[in-house]
Amino acid sequence: MEGFGVHTSMWTMSWDREGCERAVAKAVSYGMDFLEIALLRPDAVDAAHSRKTLEAAGMRSVCSLGLPEAVWASRNPDGAAEFLKLALDKAAVIGSEALSGVVYGGIGERTGVPPTEAELDNVARALTEAAAHAKSLGLLLGIEPVNRYETHLINTGWQGVAMVEKIGAENVFLHLDTYHMNIEEKGIAQGILDAREHLRYIHLSESDRGTPGAGTVQWDEIFATLKAVGFKGGLAMESFIDMPPEIAYGLSVWRPVASGAEEVMGEGLPFLRNKARQYGLI
Amino acid sequence: MEGFGVHTSMWTMSWDREGCERAVAKAVSYGMDFLEIALLRPDAVDAAHSRKTLEAAGMRSVCSLGLPEAVWASRNPDGAAEFLKLALDKAAVIGSEALSGVVYGGIGERTGVPPTEAELDNVARALTEAAAHAKSLGLLLGIEPVNRYETHLINTGWQGVAMVEKIGAENVFLHLDTYHMNIEEKGIAQGILDAREHLRYIHLSESDRGTPGAGTVQWDEIFATLKAVGFKGGLAMESFIDMPPEIAYGLSVWRPVASGAEEVMGEGLPFLRNKARQYGLI
Amino acid sequence: MEGFGVHTSMWTMSWDREGCERAVAKAVSYGMDFLEIALLRPDAVDAAHSRKTLEAAGMRSVCSLGLPEAVWASRNPDGAAEFLKLALDKAAVIGSEALSGVVYGGIGERTGVPPTEAELDNVARALTEAAAHAKSLGLLLGIEPVNRYETHLINTGWQGVAMVEKIGAENVFLHLDTYHMNIEEKGIAQGILDAREHLRYIHLSESDRGTPGAGTVQWDEIFATLKAVGFKGGLAMESFIDMPPEIAYGLSVWRPVASGAEEVMGEGLPFLRNKARQYGLI
Amino acid sequence: MEGFGVHTSMWTMSWDREGCERAVAKAVSYGMDFLEIALLRPDAVDAAHSRKTLEAAGMRSVCSLGLPEAVWASRNPDGAAEFLKLALDKAAVIGSEALSGVVYGGIGERTGVPPTEAELDNVARALTEAAAHAKSLGLLLGIEPVNRYETHLINTGWQGVAMVEKIGAENVFLHLDTYHMNIEEKGIAQGILDAREHLRYIHLSESDRGTPGAGTVQWDEIFATLKAVGFKGGLAMESFIDMPPEIAYGLSVWRPVASGAEEVMGEGLPFLRNKARQYGLI
Helix, strand or coil, rough: CCEEEEHHHCCCCCHHHHHHHHHHHHHHCCCCCCCEEEEECHHHHHHHHHHHHHHHHEEEEEEEEECCCCHHCCCCCCHHHHHHHHHHHHHHCCCCCCEEEECCCCCEEEECCCCCHHHHHHHHHHHHHHHHHHHHHHHHHHEECCCCEECCCCCCCHHHHHHHHCCCCCCCEEEHHHHHHHHCCCCCCCCHHHHHHEEEEEEEEECCCCCCCCCCCHHHHHHHHHHHHCCCCCEEECCCCCCCHHHHHHCCCCCEEEEEEHHHHHHHHHHHHHHHHCCCCC | CEEEEEEECCCCCCCCCCHHHHHHHHHHHHHCCCEEEEEEHHHCCCCHHHHHHHHHCEEEEEEEECCHHCCCCCCCCCHHCCCCHHHHHHHHHHHCEEEEEEEECCEEHHHHHCCHHHHHHHHHHHHHHHHHHHHHHEEEEEECCCCCCCEEECCCCCHHHHHHHHHCCCEEEEEEEHHHHHCCCCCCCCHHHHHHHEEEEEEEECCCCCCCCCCCCCHHHHHHHHHHCCCCCEEECHHHHHCCHHHHHHHHHCCCCCCCCHHHHHHHHHHHHHHHHHHHHH | CCCCEEEEEHHHCCHHHHHHHHHHHHHHCCCEEEEEEEEHHHHHCCCHHHHHHHHHCCCCEEEEEEECCHHHHCHHHHHHHHHHHHHHHHHHHHHHCCEECCCCCCCCCCCCCCCCCCHHHHHHHHHHHHHHHHHHHHCCCEEECCCCCCCHHHHHHHHHHHHHHHHHCCCCEEEEEEHHHHHHCCCCCHHHHHHEEEEEEEECCCCCCCCCCCCCCCCCHHHHHHHHHHCEEEECCCCCCCHHHHHHHHHHHCCCCCCCCCHHHHHHHHHHHHHHHHHHCC | CCEEEEEECCCCCCCCCHHHHHHHHHHHHCCCCCCEEEEECHHCCCCCHHHHHHHHHEEEEEEEEEEEEHCCCCCCHHHHHHHHHHHHHHHHCCCCCCEEEEEECCEEEECCCCCCHHHHHHHHHHHHHHHHHHCCCCCEEECCCCCCCCEEECCHHHHHHHHHHHHHHHHHHHHHEEEHHHHHHCCCCCCHHHHHHEEEEEEEEECCCCCCCCHHHHHHHHHHHHHHHCCEEEEEEECCCCCCHHHHHHHHHCCCCCCCCHHHHHHHHHHHHHHHCCCCCC
């Protein structure tokens, strides 16, 4: 994973044939290096079609997801492992380089108390099994800390690193997200300092998940620290403007945070690319 | 309301006699101008004792709360109004200058869809009744927008202003909080620009609710804009380090975000006071 | 003065016919609202040609300058007043709305000790005379504080305000510059707070005078405070990339601070305009 | 060099016996790890007394200077080398660990045109000779880029690195200063990114050279990047509040930029130390 990509949420939340074709065409038109595909329902994806469409366009990809409640790893590690293996199989057929995201649980999973050792052990067990499967497929497996409201399990870079090291598989990496870091880290760059070589992927997402450059994230601090630790991974712009009801609850998007994809792509993308170039990251 | 105060969460989340006495003594020792009292269970408060303790110390106060689920204003405006009137009566006995906070609903209230007109009408109805009661007691009533995960109703400064104007009572004001602004506003100061003269109270809370100055909030931007709009209200430092289980869920505090009250008072307080003085706000 | 303009340094430092025509054509092509004309040698300007060229393009203008050493106001107030009157006459013929800049002295004027009362009295005397002449021509007269190395006389917003008030003419205004503010002010927005209604013009210049958005200036703080104080004046982008030797010394530009005008106009201009729009300033 | 120190300008600009004793006593009282001694007139220093005073207090030291005009290295490399050797001898007797600062020229040296190859060759020749002498004494030699107004020779981190590499001696290091970086670098941390392992010393100086934390420097970005590149060198707080006339011109300090040493030590020092601790640098 390397280069500058974008999450498909910009153009579709349904990775069906039509959504895939539209998103790939758009990504090509903006010169993206890769697409992050939201694999919300892996079983429903026509992976062969995705692969053909991506290959025809010369577009690389990464898949990401959160787990359905029935298979949250903290309490159903076997179910989680099975689900992740299916998703990894799909990602492999699609030709993606990694499966990442909230692979350890649900977006919105909160017990009301701090994570227990038993929960973290379950997560590690599920992810260890998934990592082995990913390795057999030549895939990487990423872990994305998200903010306190979206999970009680892994909120910060150092918590994510602890899980990566607990699993101890070389194809498991940390995946940070500036939107969450803005809430959770002691200084926007702290998670990068804690992650260092474990960090191979980062979501460039504004503080309100709207247009990058128009919020409160201190981008120079992000990019300078990425450069300083020798980051070589993927930079993925992510915004959530309009969400289908089934995922709106977890993400809690109640209003449009940008006027539309044109604003994000027309203002946010040049802003982020200029900054990434300024710091020699692309 | 004016001057520099602190939320009692620093020393107690139980506003019983012991908690009250400890918090007031601490606030005096740090030279605070006022205390913000969390009125989580107004009926259980010994208001006469609070008044006596506060008066003896020469300490001013503001009360704050969120509504219990049974009386969320969006769906039970009459229940909300009754609850708020009781809380206002207590605040009056305590000698507080205002009742503020998430007076329009629960901390954690989210339907999964954007607020409806009917919900906002209910909120306005409850708060209009509460405002009239507050006026009869010589009290102000504040409305605090909180982030998307803590409510779906009022997340930004402009949404709060819309509610203040919908109510149209001169004793109703906007109460901002830098922790929430850091997530919701387009630029950390945007809520202040939208609120202007409606703004009479602000929580100075760090991005992770830990020690002010050690997170991602751009404090100069906050203070410069407060000064520029002519802010004359109360500045209240707020951190949530250790929370009782019944409120941990809404606030989603799963780890200590500071080493303790000593760190917040020893490092965060001087940081904020120096900045407030630099900009001529205290 | 209002809207979003640009300093002609972007395209020419010689305001001769050819430079004028090129700069006006460029300014039109970028949709600028006005041009700031560097009136380094007022006597050499073909003002009638400038007026014709500007009018034909529908382009408004502001003139700016620094004084030649022989007529530094601090020690030769009469000479300064004469020079400024000539420059004002030229600005009037050009059709400009104001004459501004380091109208009180030289760029690089430093005695080695703090400004004396006598020096400031001389400056006030020269500028009072110039302001009266400006008024007779329907022009405004601006005073731009510059950093400690470019003058020892007026470095900060409050020093500039003190001079504006010492002169006491209603057509005299303060002109700030973010490049200088970044060095001199206690918080990038402090000069705006000190100037308030006196502020009618601001140079949007990056910390190294290169491409706006690629340096250390905190732009959100600037724009939020401008909005908060009700700023209605002109926003003028300014960069100094290549300078002729005679002015390189004062500005101390020893290396290219951008790859060229294309970078400044292609990256810096959209950055500043997006921010100005975000804060409702254009 | 390591730990957290302070420039003696805080307490004295005259490194005579009295100034030395006062500064050392003050530094001890504030728990500083080292003192940076301004060696403006090396020949006049009673080095044996300095050593005795420092040793008795257990205080480490670094010496710094700028060259007198007669021995500017760009045009008098032999004179510069002689002067630096004398200063190094003094620093060795004092027991300092390094000689650093504007060792390549004068503070205020500007020809009016970019540095020529011949000038830089002269600088390299003088510093190569000085570095060899420093090595024989067991001392390090530092090069501090300063802003465009204080020299035309070395303004940025990458220019400093180019000189360090041109000299090619392992006891020569880069010495950055946040005050100058705030003016010259493309992003406050860029100089650190360019310097990396060459960086062994940094002046923590606010944007107006006043109280750290009260200006425009983005400290989190500085500290995060220092941590990220593995910085192990000395952190030296530097402010210039009251300057003797002979150095006021070069530094161009025309007004008090803090109310006094109490403000800098009482507010600025805790601010910087808290940040340095937050990022694990002390």
